[in-house]
Amino acid sequence: MTTYFIIPGLGNSDENHWQTHFENSGDNFIRINQKSWDEPDCEGWILNIENALTGYEPSEVALIAHSLGCVAVAQWAKRFPKAIKGALLVAPSDIENPVYTFPMTGFTPIPTEKLPFKSLVVASTNDIWVSEARARFFAEAWGSEFIEIGEAGHINVAGGYGEWSFGLELLRRFE
Secondary structure: OOOEEOOOOEEEEEEOOOOHHHHOOOOEEEOOOOOOOOOHHHHHHHHHHHHOOOOOOOHHHHEEEEEEHHHHHHHHHOOOOOOOEEEEEEOOOOOOOOOOOOEEEEOOOOOOOOOOOOEEEEEOOOOOOHHHHHHHHHHHHHHEEEEEEEOOOOHHHHHOOOOOHHHHHHHHHHH
């Protein structure tokens, strides 16, 4: 059985966020908590990912990341290139864009190496944290399938994404 590790972005995902609904949908969904959600440190985040996966067979692990969590996955994969089952990367924040002014350490430059596992990048056409073109660039660089879902904002609660059945359906692509 696949174990799904949830990697929220900046500020974590609240009780109405689709990642929380995923987490509550079954025992095989595990959220990776971070020491600091508001002033993230990349080194700490990627070590938490690596430590969370310890003891799991990589071929039975999939990651579900949102926003800054997507960049953390790319950084983790660069440092710990494991052949996991796959990663669902939703609304990857373009932290290299000057609009992104949150305090963080070590996440840039965003890795542009091909990920060593199957991945899907899901993006919208009107996300203030990543343009559609930049999301496509990340997908191409990472070797990910690109899925554009229209005007969905940052694909979060504010964009209308609480329960997200299409997101759960996308996980079947890793089976």
